[in-house]
Amino acid sequence: MVITRHVHHPTNLTKNVLIKVFQEVTTWFYDVSQKDVHYIYPNIAWDTLLHAGASQIHPHVHMMLSPDHYYGSMELLRSASQRYYLTKRENYFSAVLDVHAALGLVVEYGDAVAIATLVLCSE
Incomplete structure (x- = not known):
């Protein structure tokens, strides 16, 4: 996990702080993938507000690296695009674009x- 050292409120994040956060994330992904080349699916979760029982607002990023799938909606998107390609022989993302x-x-x-x-949201 990457946590900002001095910026505790999301509205105080600067461009330089964000760049540094994602440089750290990228370095971590690279380092882990060099230790085990099977870990090829990077996942990032950005939390800021009172998630998971946090007692205070603070921006932080969770990094996960998996050998066989993405997590959550990204895996659904990846697997759907793979099925689309196998069925249509076309790139799903090009079709969406x-x-x-x-x-x-x-x-x-x-x-x-x-x-x-x-x-479209309905309740």
Whole structure:
């Protein structure tokens, strides 16, 4: 886990602190994967608020590295994209991008592409 040393409230995080946090995360992933090359699925969980009984608000990042799957929704997405490819012989993420582009929900910046996701919630 990476915890900020001096910044205890999420609204006080600076760009430099965030960069340092994710540099530490990346270093940890690299170090672990060098010790065992089977650990290839990185997982990051960012917690800030009163999760899991925390007594105070404090930003922190949990890092997990697995040899056989991602955790949570990322694994669902990975396995769905694999099934899509095996069925259609097309890249799932390219298809999602194409649909979002057709709906005008894509922004490009250099080689990066961002999509606006639409979620329907009902209670």
